[in-house]
Amino acid sequence: MNFFLQMNRYFMWISLIIGVGILLGGCSSPNEETIPTPTIPLPASFDGDLAYQYVVAQMEFGPRYPGSDGHTAVKEWIQASMVGLGWEVAAEEQNFNDIKIQNILATRGIFQAEVPWIVIGAHYDTRRYADHDPDPNLRSEPVPGANDGASGVAVLMELARSLPENLSVNLTLAFFDAEDNGGINGGDWIQGSRAYAESLTTHPDFVIIVDMIGDSDQNIYLEQSSDIFLAGEIWETAENIGVDTFIFEQKYRIIDDHTPFLTLGIPAVDIIDFDYTYWHTTHDTLDKVSAESLQNVGDVLRQWLVQSFGS
DSSP: OOHHHHHHHHHHHHHHHHHHHHHHHTTSOTTOSOOOOOOOOOOSSOOHHHHHHHHHHHHTTOOOOTTSHHHHHHHHHHHHHHHHTTOEEEEEEEEETTEEEEEEEEEOSOOOTTSOEEEEEEEOOOOSOOTTOSSGGGTTSOOOOIIIIIIHHHHHHHHHHHSOTTBSSEEEEEEESSOSOTTSTTOOSOHHHHHHHHHOSSOOSEEEEEESOOBSSOOEEEOTTSOHHHHHHHHHHHHHTTOTTEEEEEOOOOOOTTHHHHHTTOOEEEEEOOOOTTTTSTTOOGGGBOHHHHHHHHHHHHHHHHHHHBO
16 A cells, blocks of 8 residues: 555544544434534545444434434434535435335435436334344333344445445435334334335336345345346355355345335345344344444445446
8 A cells, every 4th residue: 555545544544533423422412403424535445344333323322213312313313424425315204104204315416317226225213122032021122223224324324435426327325214113003114115116206227225234144145036137246246356245045035125116116136134133132232233244235335336337
């Protein structure tokens, strides 16, 4: 590494320390008027350590199920952070199935009709009850949501920071609400993505969902309902760059935020590690998440975007 690259790396980490300090310092009170935003220089690559800090920041808000203080706070934090990273943000609120949906959509640059449109999404809400907890006495407690919620958001935010600006693609980073509270008080799953999909007047060319991908024991199998051709490109990219936790074998069929788009005939893929022991338990905590796992997913998606749509 030459001197200039070393200095660039040095200043990036100094900025990170300052930025994260400001970020976490503002997380103690969801009602504060000033929401911290990252002020970190754009790098040449995805940084798993920084993605991990985005997980840390979300966990400071506490449980983030709809209606909670943490949900309000993390919604405002995502919006402010994405603006700080140079993206245009639209907070789309709508009533859907008698609940209030608050999706956050981030774009960059002017929409170009002649190039593809890709949506990369993750849910930012957490589950109200830890109904899979091994201790029955804890099943009425909320899920902390370090992996199931915060990890996907963190990957999207670090992609927002690290993607080059010269990609020949219209890219929407979608932070979906109300994904994870199905079966509670008669509620259904994937409400935010369903509301967004049903509101579309034109369709994206591809949709990619990242969910529960921060597990330190990462094994990402091919979800059975995902578009096999799009998945093939992404999993081949993983193989080409040496990420061996993407396993091109079908294992689970999951209703997730990719499902509404598949229903519309849009090629969609769910990147998910469903072999997660702590799913919907009180043990879905920060110590279960790995910066290396976030790095794997970020590297694969960034490389796929660059090699597919780089100019």
